[in-house]
Amino acid sequence: MRKLYILLVCFLIGISTILHKNNTSSEEERLTIYASLMEEQAIKAVEEFEKETGIKTNFIRRSSGEILEKIRKEKENMKASVWYGGTADTFISAYEEGLIEPYKSPNSYMIPNEYKDENGIWTGIYIGYLGFIANERWLKENNIDMPNCWEDLLKPEFEGNIVLPNPSSSGTAYTIVATIVQLMGEEKGLEFLNKLDKQVVQYTKSGLTPGIVVGLGEAGIGVTFLNNVIRYEKEGYKNIEMVAPKDGTGYEIGAVAILKDAPNMNEAKKFVDWSLTKRAQELGKSVGSYQVLTNYKAASPKEPEFIKDINLIKYDFKWAGKNRKRLIKKFEDMRD
Known part of the structure; x- marks a missing residue:
């Protein structure tokens, strides 16, 4: 009887360990994103990213300034891993405060130099x-x-x-x-x-x-x-x-970046890699987003063509971010 009791305890401990590992694995695979682009686009992006990678992902939508304030408060215990969308100069401000982890995606070659930071602080996904x-x-x-x-x-x-x-x-x-x-x-x-x-x-x-x-x-x-x-x-x-x-x-150059000391770093890198692809960038127009796209292979929506020749200033993103x-x-x- 005593042997049976010991075997039963060992069995339950084993089951508990397996369940714990599975739960831990599930938690490690769940990615949280802070999104500053329109909500419908964030929903579509998360759905498609999950389908393609199997990584469970959720997002919180806020304006760029609100996200900057949020990650300032979370600096010692970052809740999200990726900042997706929003003006690049705000990302530069975040980096100056130690809130961004530079990452040069292997897919960044598809983004022209004028639409990305040379050190991987941010990479542009739309204009x-x-x-x-x-x-x-x-x-x-x-x-x-x-x-x-x-x-x-x-x-x-x-x-x-x-x-x-x-x-x-x-x-x-x-x-x-x-x-x-x-x-x-x-x-x-x-x-x-x-x-x-x-x-x-x-x-x-x-x-x-x-x-x-x-x-x-x-x-x-x-x-x-x-x-x-x-x-x-x-x-x-x-x-x-x-x-x-x-x-x-x-x-604006709408950007994507990884947050400093974020959880799920491997999954975060996978999302950034995915967000720079032709397929990911072209999702926006299916949900009413009409920005010009940065991936040179991606087909931008036809609707903004009439404004492509407007008089743009030489907008200095680095200066804007630092000031x-x-x-x-x-x-x-x-x-x-």
Whole structure:
């Protein structure tokens, strides 16, 4: 009887060990991603990545500035492994604070040098151009012309009728701030932003929101990435029009990177490798994402072709990333 009892205990211990190993293996295989691109695209990416690799993956969607703040708080115990989408200059800010683990993917050869960091801090997966969106009905009812340059936004007729994203939470908004400062110089740029603040009726948490607010007629003018406007038109917001400022505009390189001291490093590298492929990048257009793609083999959506020849400034991502905290503080102090 005693021998039987000992055998039973050993058997149960063995089963427990096997179950523990299986659970540990399952936990090790589960990948968490912080995503700053549109939610539908993140859902599709996770679904397809799981199908192709068998790696269980979940994501949390936040604006770029919100993710930066989140990983600052999690620095000593990083919860996610990958940052997927969002403006590259915010990734540079994160790296400056010790929050990014450089990784040169073997697939990065498919991404032109101008769309990736030479040290593997971030790698670009899409490009988006800043521009203006207007409610066409509002313009006609008030007999107002579409703004065509940044200075036009300061005209009296736009007072209280402009909606912008908030630089504290939105990567799109910081791209606006950094564009103005690089275009006009810091002193004149901040002076312009101070004047523009008087015109703004609402600051939104996300860079996606101004287009929706304008499309609904709750504001006359917004500033956002123009690929978002294409999406809103296809979703039924027919009463909108868009333009890129003729005096020059900035742009984003949406990036992917691995977080410093992240769990599941091998799985994180597999996701970054996958995200740079032609197939992964082309998934976006199937769910209403119309950015220009960075993989030279990938076919970008046809819809943004009409904006490819806009007047782009020589946007300095490294400078923008390293000066992000300082410029946002100046912007916030200006508004107080």
